[in-house]
Amino acid sequence: MKKQFFYLFVLSLLLVANGLHAQQKPAIPINNVVEKVQQYFGGYPVEKVHLHFDKPYYAVGDTLWFKTYMHHNLFDYDPSKIVYVEVLNSKDSLIQTLRIPLKDNAGNGHLVLDPQFVSQDNYRFRAYTKWMANFDNSYFFNKIVPVGDAINKKLGAEIVFTPEGGTKTKATVQFRDRQGNLLSRRKLSWEAIDGWDPFDKGKAETDDMGRIQINLNIKNPEYIKKGRLNVKIDGDKLEPAVEGSYSLQHALWDADVQFFPEGGDLLAGVPKKLAFKALSTQGRGLRIKGKILDSKKKEVAEFADLGLGMGAITFIPVAGEKYKATVTFENGEQRSYDLPEVKEEGINVVLAKEDGPQFQLGLVASEAFYQKMSNQPFYVLGQSNGYLVYAAQATLKNASVVVNIPKDKLPNGIVQITVMQSDGTPLSERLVFNDAQALLPIAVKTDKTDYSRKEVVKLSINVPSADSLKSNYSVAVIDEVKVPHDDDQDLGILGNYLLTSDLTGYIESPNYYFNPKHENRREALDALLMTQGFRRFSYTDLLAEKFPQVQFLPEQGITLSGTLRLNTGRTVPNGGLLLSIPSRNIRKDAYTDPQGRFVFENLVFPDSSKATVSARGNANFRELVIYMDQTYFPAIDQGNPYARNNVQNIDADMKNYLTNSKSEYRSSVLIDEIEVTGVQRKQVTSKEFSALSGLSMPEHRIEANRISGCNVLTMCLNTLLTGITYDTQTLKYYVSRNYNQGSRVPVQFFLNGMPIDEPSLNSIIPSEIEAIEIFLRDDLGTVSRMYQNDGVVSIMTKKNEQKSQPRMSLAEIESLLPKTNVIDMMPLGYVKERKFYMPKYDTPESKNTNDYRTTVYWNPDVTLDETGNATLNFYNADGNGKYKIVVEGQDESGNIGRQIYYYNVK
Numbered sequence: 001m002k003k004q005f006f007y008l009f010v011l012s013l014l015l016v017a018n019g020l021h022a023q024q025k026p027a028i029p030i031n032n033v034v035e036k037v038q039q040y041f042g043g044y045p046v047e048k049v050h051l052h053f054d055k056p057y058y059a060v061g062d063t064l065w066f067k068t069y070m071h072h073n074l075f076d077y078d079p080s081k082i083v084y085v086e087v088l089n090s091k092d093s094l095i096q097t098l099r100i101p102l103k104d105n106a107g108n109g110h111l112v113l114d115p116q117f118v119s120q121d122n123y124r125f126r127a128y129t130k131w132m133a134n135f136d137n138s139y140f141f142n143k144i145v146p147v148g149d150a151i152n153k154k155l156g157a158e159i160v161f162t163p164e165g166g167t168k169t170k171a172t173v174q175f176r177d178r179q180g181n182l183l184s185r186r187k188l189s190w191e192a193i194d195g196w197d198p199f200d201k202g203k204a205e206t207d208d209m210g211r212i213q214i215n216l217n218i219k220n221p222e223y224i225k226k227g228r229l230n231v232k233i234d235g236d237k238l239e240p241a242v243e244g245s246y247s248l249q250h251a252l253w254d255a256d257v258q259f260f261p262e263g264g265d266l267l268a269g270v271p272k273k274l275a276f277k278a279l280s281t282q283g284r285g286l287r288i289k290g291k292i293l294d295s296k297k298k299e300v301a302e303f304a305d306l307g308l309g310m311g312a313i314t315f316i317p318v319a320g321e322k323y324k325a326t327v328t329f330e331n332g333e334q335r336s337y338d339l340p341e342v343k344e345e346g347i348n349v350v351l352a353k354e355d356g357p358q359f360q361l362g363l364v365a366s367e368a369f370y371q372k373m374s375n376q377p378f379y380v381l382g383q384s385n386g387y388l389v390y391a392a393q394a395t396l397k398n399a400s401v402v403v404n405i406p407k408d409k410l411p412n413g414i415v416q417i418t419v420m421q422s423d424g425t426p427l428s429e430r431l432v433f434n435d436a437q438a439l440l441p442i443a444v445k446t447d448k449t450d451y452s453r454k455e456v457v458k459l460s461i462n463v464p465s466a467d468s469l470k471s472n473y474s475v476a477v478i479d480e481v482k483v484p485h486d487d488d489q490d491l492g493i494l495g496n497y498l499l500t501s502d503l504t505g506y507i508e509s510p511n512y513y514f515n516p517k518h519e520n521r522r523e524a525l526d527a528l529l530m531t532q533g534f535r536r537f538s539y540t541d542l543l544a545e546k547f548p549q550v551q552f553l554p555e556q557g558i559t560l561s562g563t564l565r566l567n568t569g570r571t572v573p574n575g576g577l578l579l580s581i582p583s584r585n586i587r588k589d590a591y592t593d594p595q596g597r598f599v600f601e602n603l604v605f606p607d608s609s610k611a612t613v614s615a616r617g618n619a620n621f622r623e624l625v626i627y628m629d630q631t632y633f634p635a636i637d638q639g640n641p642y643a644r645n646n647v648q649n650i651d652a653d654m655k656n657y658l659t660n661s662k663s664e665y666r667s668s669v670l671i672d673e674i675e676v677t678g679v680q681r682k683q684v685t686s687k688e689f690s691a692l693s694g695l696s697m698p699e700h701r702i703e704a705n706r707i708s709g710c711n712v713l714t715m716c717l718n719t720l721l722t723g724i725t726y727d728t729q730t731l732k733y734y735v736s737r738n739y740n741q742g743s744r745v746p747v748q749f750f751l752n753g754m755p756i757d758e759p760s761l762n763s764i765i766p767s768e769i770e771a772i773e774i775f776l777r778d779d780l781g782t783v784s785r786m787y788q789n790d791g792v793v794s795i796m797t798k799k800n801e802q803k804s805q806p807r808m809s810l811a812e813i814e815s816l817l818p819k820t821n822v823i824d825m826m827p828l829g830y831v832k833e834r835k836f837y838m839p840k841y842d843t844p845e846s847k848n849t850n851d852y853r854t855t856v857y858w859n860p861d862v863t864l865d866e867t868g869n870a871t872l873n874f875y876n877a878d879g880n881g882k883y884k885i886v887v888e889g890q891d892e893s894g895n896i897g898r899q900i901y902y903y904n905v906k
Contacts, residue, residue, distance in 0.1 A: 027421075027422050027423035027424070028422060028423060028424050028543065030379055030391065030392075030393045033379060033381070033391070033420075033424065033543065034381075034388060034391050036542055036543055036545065037381065037383075037388050037391075037539070037542055038388055040537065040542050040547060041383075041386050041387060041388060042074070043547070044134075044135075044386075044547070044548060044550075045072055045073055045074040045077055045079075045131075045386060046072065046073045046385060046386035046536075047070060047071070047072045047079060047080060047129050047131050047132050047554075048070070048071040048072075048132075048139075048141075048496070048497055048501045049068065049069070049070055049071075049083055049127045049128055049129060049132070049140070049141045050068075050069040050070075050071070050127075050141060050493050050496045050497060050501075050888075051066045051067070051068055051069075051085065051109075051125060051127055051141060051143065052066060052067040052069070052474045052476070052492075052493065052860075052886075052888045053065070053066045053143075053145065053476075054066070054476040054478070054855045054858045055476065055478045055483050055485075055854060055855055056145070056483065056485040056489075056490060057145060057146040057147065057148070057483070057485070057647075057654060057657065058113055058145065058146075058147050058148075059113070059147065059148045059149065059150055059151075059654075059657060059658055059661035060113050060115050060118050060119065060120065060147060060148070060149040060150070060151050060152060060153075060661075061113060061114075061115055061150075061151055061661065061665055062113050062147075062661070063110055063111070063112050063113070063834075064110060064111045064112075064113060064145070065109075065110050065476075065836060065855070065858045065860070066085075066108075066109050066110070066111075066125075066860075067106065067107075067108060067109075067474035067860035067888070068083045068085070068100045068102065068106060068107040068108070068109055068127065069105065069106055069493065069888075069890055070083060070102055070105045070106070070107075070129065071105065071497055071890065071894055071896075072105070072894075073385050073386040073387065073894070074386075077554070078554055078556060079105065079131075079554055080102070080129035080130065080131050080132075080554040080555050080556075081101065081102045081103075081554075081555060081556050081557060082099060082100065082101060082102065082129065082130070082555040082557070082558070083099075083100040083102060083107060083127055083128070083129055084097060084098070084099060084100070084127065084128055084129070084130070084633070085097070085098040085100060085109060085125060085126070085127045086098075086125070086126040086127070086633075087111065087123055087124075087125060088123065088124045088126065088636065088640075089121050089122075089123060089124075090121050090122045090123075090124075090247070090643070090646060091226070092124075092636055092637075092638060092640055093699050093700065094636060094699075094700070094722050094723065095117075095118075095123070096111070097633070097828060098111065098607075098831045099558070099607065099828050099829060099830050099831060100830070100831055101604070101830045104470055104472060104892065105890070105892070106472045106890075108833075108860045108861065109831050110831070110834050113147060115149075115151050115152050118147060119147075119149060119152065119153075120147060120148050120149035120153055120650055121146075121147060122144050122145075122146050122147075122643070122645075122646040122647055122650075123144070123145050123146075123147055124142060124143070124144055124145075124640060124642060124643070125141075125142070125143050125144075125145055126140050126141065126142050127140065127141040128140040128141065128634070129554065129555070130552035130553075130554070130555050131552060131553065131554045131555075133551075133552055133633075133634040134548055134549075134550050134551055134552055135536070135548060136504070136535065136536070137634050137635075137637055138504040138505070138535075138637075139501055139502070139504075139536065140634075141496065141501070142640070142642045143491050143642070143645075144642055144643070144645035144646055146646075146647040146650055146653075146654065147650075148650045148651065148654045148657065148658045148661070149658075150658040150659070150661040150662035150665065151661075151662075151665055153178060154177070154178045154242045155175060155176075155177070155178075155183075155233065155242040155243065155244045156175070156176040156177070156178070156180065156651045157173055157174065157175050157176070157231075157244050157246065157649075157651065158173070158174045158649045158651060158652045159171060159172070159173045159229070159246050159648065159649060160172045160173075161250050161251045161252075163251070163252050163253035167217055167218050167219050167221070167252070168215070168216070168217050168218075169215075169216050169218065169251045169252055170213055170214070170215055170216070171213070171214045171216060171229060171251070172211060172212075172213050173211065173212055173214070173229075173231070173246070174209065174210050174211045175206060175210045175211075175212075175231075175233065175244075176210060176651075177239070177242075182208075182209060182210035183206055183210045183233060184206060184207070184208050184209070184210050185205065185206060185207075185208070186205065186206045186210075186233050186234065187203070187204075187205050187233075187234045188203070188204055188205070188206070188212070188231055188232060188233040188234060189201070189202070189203050189204075189231075189232050189234075190202060190203075190204065190214060190229060190230065190231045190232070191229075191230050192216055192218070192223075192227065192228070192229050192230075192248065193227060193228055193230060194220070194222075194223040194226070194227050195223070195225075195226035195227055195228070196696045196779050196780075197779075199218075199219075199220075199223060199227075200216055200217065200218075202214070206233075214229070216229075216248075216251065218248070218251055218252060221252060221254065221281070223248065224248045224249055224251050224252055224281065225249075225639070227247075227248035227251070228245050228246060228247055228248060229245070229246045229247075229248060230243070230244070230245045230246075231243065231244045231245075231246070246648075247646065247648065249282055249643070249646065249648065250281075250282060250648050252281055253280070253281065253331070254280070254281040255278060255279065255280055255281075255286055255329060255333070255335065256278070256279050257276060257277070257278045257279075257288065257290075257325065257327050257335070257337050258276065258277050258279075258337075258531070259274055259275070259276050259325065259337070259339050259340060260274070260275040260276070260277070260530050260531045261273075261274050261275075261340060261348075262274070262275065262312075262348065262350050262351070262430065262530055263348025263349050263350050263364075263428045263429070263430055264348055264428050264429065265340070265343045265346045265348055265428075266317045266323075266339065266340050266341070266342045266343060267317065267342075267343055267346050267347075267348060267364070267365075267366040267369075268317055268318065268319035268320075268342050268343065268344045268366050268367075268368070269316065269317075269318070269319065269366060269367055270316070270317075270348070270364050270365075270366055271314055271315070271316045272314065272348065272350045272364060273312045273313070273314050273350070273530065274292075274312060274313055274314070274315065274339070275310065275311070275312040275527050275530035275531050276290075276303065276305075276310065276311060276312070276313075276325075276531070277309055277310045277527075277531040278305060278309040278310075278327070278329075279309060282644050283506055283641065283644040284309070284508055284644055285305070285307075285308040285309025285310060285508055286305075286309045286329055286330065287305055287307070287309065287329070287330045288304065288305050288309065288327050288328065288329055288330075289302075289303070289304045289305075289327070289328050290302070290303050290304070290325050290326055290327040290328065291303075291325070291326050292313070292315060292323055292324070292325050292339065293323065293324050293325075293326060294318070294321050294322075294323055295321060295322050295323075300315055300323065301313050301314075301315045303325075306520050306523060306524045306527060307520070307524065308508055308509060308512070308524060308528075309508075310524065310527040310528060310531055311527050312526070312527050312530060317342045318342070319342060319344050320342070320344075321342055322338070322339075322341075322342075323338075323339040323342075324336050324337065324338055324339065325337045325338075325339060343366070344366060344368045345366055345368045345369040345372065346365070346366055346369050346427075346428075347363060347364065347365040347366075347369055347373070347378070347396075347419065347427055347428060348363075348364055348365075348419075348427075348428040348430075349361055349362070349363055349364075349380070349417050349418075349419045349428045349429065349430045350362045350364055350430065351430060351432055351526070352402070354432065354522075354526075357406060357407055357408060357436075358404045358405060358406050358407060359404070359405045359407060359415070359432055359434075360402060360403075360404055361380075361402070361403040361404075361405065361417060361430070361432075362400050362401065362402055362403070363378065363380070363394060363396070363400065363401040363403065363419060364399065364400045365396065365399050365400070366399075367399060370396065370398075370399040373396055374396055374397070375395060375396065375397065376395070376396050376421075376422070377393055377394070377395055377422045378393070378394050378395075378396060378419055378420065378421060378422065378427075379391070379392070379393055379394075379419070379420050379421075379422065380392050380393075380394055380403055380417065380418070380419055381417070381418045381420070381539070382405060382410075382415055382416065382417050382418075383415070383416045383418070384410055384411050384413055384414065384415040384416065384434070385411050385413050385414075385502070387411065389409070389410050389411070389415065390405050390410075390415075390417075405417075407434050407436035408436050408437075410434045410436065410437075411434070411437060412434055412435055412436070412437045412439070412498055413433070413434065413497070413498040413499075413502065414431055414432075414433055414434075414498070414499070414502045414503070414529065414534070415431070415432050415433070415434055416429065416431055416534060417429065417430045417431070417432060418539060420539060424539065424540065424543040425540070426539050426540065429534075430530075431529035431530070431532075431534060432526075432529065433498075433522075433525055433526070433529060437895075438465070438895075439494070439895070439896065439897045439898075440463055440465070440471075440889060440890070440891065440895050440896060440897025441463060441464055441465060441897065442461065442462075442463055442473075442887050442889065442897045442898070442899040443460075443461070443462040443463070443464075443899070444459070444460070444461055444885055444887055444899050444901040445459075445460050445901070446458065446459055446460070446885075446901070446903050447460075448903070449903055449904060450903070450904045450905075450906055451876055451903065451904070451905050451906070452876075452905065452906060453851075453876055453877070453878050453879070453880065453905060454841040454847050454851065454875055454876055454877070454878065455841075455875070455876055455905075456841075456842075456873055456874070456875050456876075457477075457857075457873065457874055457875070457876060457903070458871065458872075458873055459475070459477075459857075459871070459872040459873070459874070459885065460869065460870070460871050460872075461473065461475070461862065461864070461869070461870045461871075461872070461887060462864075462868055462869050462870075463864055463868045463889075463897070464868055465868070469891040469892050469893055469895075470891060470892040471863070471864060471889055471890065471891035471892065472861065472862070472863060472889060472890070473862040473863075473864075473870075473887055473888065473889030474859065474860045474861075474862065474887070474888050474889065475857065475858070475859045475862055475872065475885065475886070475887050476855065476857070476858055476885070476886045477855070477856040477857035477858075477874065477883060477884070477885050477886075478854055478855055478856060478883065478884050478886075479853070479854050479856060479877060479879040479881070479883055479905075480881065480882045480883060480884040480902075481656070481879055481880065481881035481882065482656050482657055482660045482854045482879055483656075483657055483854050483884075484656065487511055487515070487900065488509045488511045488512040488515055488518075489509050489511070489645075490510075490511050491510050491511070492510075492511050492514070492886075492888065492898045493888045493889075493890070493896050493897075493898050494511075494514045494896065494897075494898050495507075495510030495511050495513065495514055496510070497896055498514075498896075499513065502534065502536065503532045503533065503534060504532070504533040504534065504535060505532060505533050505641055506641035506642055506644050507528070507532065508644070512524070513525045513528070514898075551632070552632075556601075556602060557601060557602035557603060557604065558602070558603040558604065558605070558827070558829065558830070559599060559600065559601050559602075559603070560579065560599070560600045560603065560611065560613070560628070560629075560827060561597065561598060561599040561600070561628075561629045562597075562598060562613070562626060562627050562628040562629050563592075563595075563596045563597055563598070563626075563627045563629075564577065564592045564596050564598060564615055564624060564625075564626055564627075565596060565624070565625050565627060566620075566623050566624065566625070567623050567624070567625055567820070571592075571595055571596025572592055572596050572618075572624065573592055573593065573594045573595070573596060574591055574592060575591065575592040575596070575598070575615060575618055575624070576589065576590075576591055576615070576617050576618055577589070577590050577591070577592070577598050577613055577614065577615050577617075577626070578613070578614045578615075578616075578617060579600045579603075579611065579612070579613050580611070580612045580614070581603075581605050581609055581610070581611045581612075582610065583605065583606070583609045583610065584604070584605045584606075584609065586603070586605065588600050588603075600613075604830065605829045605830065606829045606830055606831075606832045606833075607828060607829040607830065607831060607832060608826060608829065609826065609827075609829050610824065610825075610826055611824075611825055611826070611827055612822065612823065612824050612825075613626055613628065613822070613823045613825075614821065614822045614823075615821040615822070616821055616822060618821075621821045622821070624820070624821040625820040625821065626820065626821060626822075626823045627728070628718060628823055628825065629718075629728075630718040630719070630725070630726045630728075631718075631719060631827070631828065632725065633736070634740075635723075635736045635737035635740045635741075636723065636737060638737070657854065660852050660854060661852075663850075663852055664852035664853075683771075684770050684771060684796050684799070685771075685773065685796075686698065686750075686753070686773050686775075686792075686794040686796070688753070689750070689752065689753025689794075690753065691750065691753050691754070691755070691783070692750060692753055692783065692792065692794055693782075694778075694780050694782025694783065695775050695778060695780075695782065695783065695792060696775070696777065696779060696780075698773035698774055698775050698794075699722075699723060699774055699775065699776045699777075700722045700723065700773070700774040701771060701772070701773050701774070702720050702771060702772040702773075702774070703771055704769055704770055704771060704798075706720060706826075707720070707766050707767075707769050707772070712762060712766075712820060712823060712824075713761050713762055713764050713766050713769075714758075714761050714762055716766060716825065717733075717761065717793075719825060719826070719827060719828070720772070721733065721772075721774060721793065722774060723735060723736050723737070723774060723776050724736060724747060724774065724791070724793065725739045725740075727739070730744070730746075731758060732746040732747075732758060733746060733747040733749075733758070733793070734746055734747060734790065734791075735747060735776050735790050735791040737776075738790055738791075743790060745788070745789065745790035746789060746790065747789060747790065747791040747792065747793055748783065748787045748789035748791070748792050748793075749761065749792075749793050749794075749795065750792060750793070750794045750795065751764065751795050751797070752795070752796060752797060753794075755787060764795065764797070768797045768798055769795060769796070769797055769798070770796045770797055770798045770799075771796050772793065772794065772795050772796070773793075773794045773796070774791075774792075774793055774794075775791060775792040775793075775794070776791050777791075778791070778792065836855075836857075836858040836859070838857065838874055838875070839851065839875060840875060841875045850878060851877040851878045852877065852878065853877040853879075854877075854879075856874065856875075856876060856877050856883060857872070857874040859872060862887075862889070876905050879905065880905055880906060881904070881905060882902050882903075882904060882905075883902065883903055883904070883905055884900065884901075884902055885900065885901040885902070885903070886898070886899075886900055887899045887900075887901075
């Protein structure tokens with residue numbers, strides 16, 4: 001296997017390294033360094049997750065399909081068998097969590113975009129394994145998926161911001177009704193909010209074209225991160241009032257240009273690359289041109305970006321000199337930036353040559369550093385994808401030392417080259433990209449290049465090198481006329497596994513670097529690697545044996561666990577418990593260990609299944625209390641960098657798709673609109689209570705139907721309270737994101753606007769709860785200042801009319817009391833199975849129907865035969881034009897591949 005070969009390669013290099021001569025004895029022998037690094041990589045394997053979606057965006061009412069891939073770098077451990085997929089809205093509020101089972105490192109999932117719960121927005125899909133949650137969540141899978149609405153949305157709008165310099169901008173908004181007609185001569189009111197509070201507001205009237213212009217003064221640039229422009233258009237006798245909310249993300253123009261010397265420093269007298277990155281306020285690349293000037297304003301060099309706001313230039317800095325860069329942007333604005341300080345002493349690793357079979361790296365030192373550190377030993381380590389792939393000791397006998405690393409001995413992807421002193425202190429780092437290993441050679445073809453509508457297509461997939469390795473592939477076919485999209489902007493399996501999963505921060509157009517039609521893609525990729533962050537681990541920590549604290553092991557299945565105690569709090573050893581999940585005919589027994597712990601492992605059941613854990617088989621069951629363990633999830637990362645991919649004008653950008661969605665919806669619904677007469681029940685909210693009126697909108701709301709079937713409220717709260725963590729030591733609840741950062745300020749509970757403590761929770765009868773609202777923030781401090789809390793959980797009960805009731809018997813009263821020895825719950829199960837619908841048009845009658853499908857074919861389980869072939873058949877839809885086929889896949893050895901193919905429908 002390749003992965004074992006990489007390990008042998010390291011050992012062979014060490015034998016060579018030991019033969020190098022140094023005049024000074026290293027403080028830490030290189031064998032010790034390698035041993036500690038290998039100890040880390042062997043004990044903390046790298047897992048990566050990728051999702052392949054059937055298309056890049058969707059509409060309300062669609063079913064979103066995806067294939068889950070999981071990649072790991074070791075063979076001698078049991079990798080995770082579960083992937084979690086989280087759906088978050090543009091405000092970073094968690095909407096839903098899906099649990100995906102894996103088989104052969106792959107699994108399938110879907111999400112119905114129910115019009116009752118999903119609205120038009122930019123949704124972020126975040127995916128990870130619990131093992132990945134032990135480390136930096138910057139390496140989770142993240143992708144923005146826009147969702148438009150052609151069903152429920154009553155107000156359409158296209159907004160354009162025209163920055164006017166400084167903090168001023170002009171917003172031009174054009175409004176349309178749900179039928180697409182211009183809303184002319186309509187009065188409205190608007191307010192600009194910073195996320196919570198208004199900082200500007202006014203009134204206006206649309207012109208004949210349904211447009212208004214609003215002059216905004218956004219004095220605090222921070223407002224645009226979460227700020228929004230809210231508009232309310234007045235109603236009339238025929239039309240009710242309608243409201244819209246629009247992000248201020250693109251309201252202001254600003255720019256920042258940063259410079260990154262190759263290897264980390266500008267070294268006096270040393271010629272090497274200086275990389276640069278120009279970013280807009282939204283964090284996307286800006287086209288620039290510029291010049292580097294010395295302190296006497298003499299031009300030293302010129303530069304221009306490669307198309308994504310990044311590039312590199314080579315020049316020789318002079319000791320004691322200070323440099324500036326004058327930059328001109330596409331809009332004509334000019335700015336000046338200071339370059340990093342020139343260092344007189346230092347050593348850097350640089351990439352001298354990457355063409356050919358080897359990476360030719362150089363250790364280059366300034367003259368002052370060479371004179372000081374001559375004949376000193378240095379270590380050069382190379383790490384890639386969780387392997388130590390290169391290790392050598394070099395002696396500084398000249399101001400520059402050449403290091404050659406064979407490419408064919410390295411895995412594909414980013415290789416981190418680090419130079420360190422013999423005491424383990426890192427001095428310089430350089431990222432390079434290797435693509436010497438062959439990708440899966442996926443060949444795709446159809447039996448014809450041109451088809452008619454509703455004609456059957458025979459699709460052939462061939463992977464010659466499949467051999468006996470297990471592999472799995474996913475195939476999506478879309479009508480690209482209805483779903484136009486620049487594939488460079490997408491996140492394919494190559495861009496994810498080989499690039500974004502190893503780099504922190506936002507990466508614009510990840511597929512650009514793997515598209516052969518871009519001649520400068522290697523040069524652009526090198527500029528990206530010199531300007532992007534990488535911090536998967538720290539050599540300093542590894543050598544000091546400061547290893548990460550592991551809270552989660554790789555999950556092999558669903559586990560339900562807890563502790564059995566007496567009502568005095570004492571644990572119960574050898575106590576019997578019964579788990580029952582009726583929907584799956586599951587009945588399992590378990591016994592507690594000497595500490596009273598019990599566990600039910602390797603469970604398989606779909607989501608929304610009711611589970612019951614009972615201790616009533618014990619002789620003293622009336623005195624027993626079951627405490628179920630809470631399921632922990634990683635905190636939601638605030639300031640999500642991938643929000644830069646949010647679509648500002650979904651209505652305009654997805655016009656073709658939404659028009660088709662409206663036609664598809666109308667053809668499948670007989671009644672377009674009905675009038676309902678009757679009394680609408682008012683929804684109770686926390687705003688009704690004076691103590692909570694100062695809070696903003698809740699992050700999450702739990703309705704009564706989700707609490708049904710629960711007889712002990714605290715047991716339900718542990719699974720229902722999204723964003724809240726329960727600490728079994730303090731018996732308190734905390735806001736998860738703050739708890740994970742060390743805060744121990746608890747959440748404050750309220751019952752109908754009155755504060756209560758945790759022991760009072762189980763006195764609340766779950767069936768009487770109307771709703772629970774969760775507030776993870778209190779920006780105005782109206783509650784936190786009084787109760788010294790962090791976050792609020794507001795419980796509201798149903799308002800029943802008082803009626804005379806007969807007196808209850810003792811048995812009836814006992815039946816209403818919560819039974820602590822029987823726990824009912826609805827734990828997160830596996831996503832329910834569902835198959836993609838494929839029509840057949842094999843008769844004239846079947847062809848006489850409208851077919852508005854945008855995803856023409858989706859198959860997440862394509863397997864190849866022993867010759868590496870697969871043949872798939874499907875029927876085209878009614879759309880004319882270009883159809884796009886995307887195939888992604890991986891084999892059990894970790895090899896990956898992606899292929900795009902087009903055919904025409906006339």
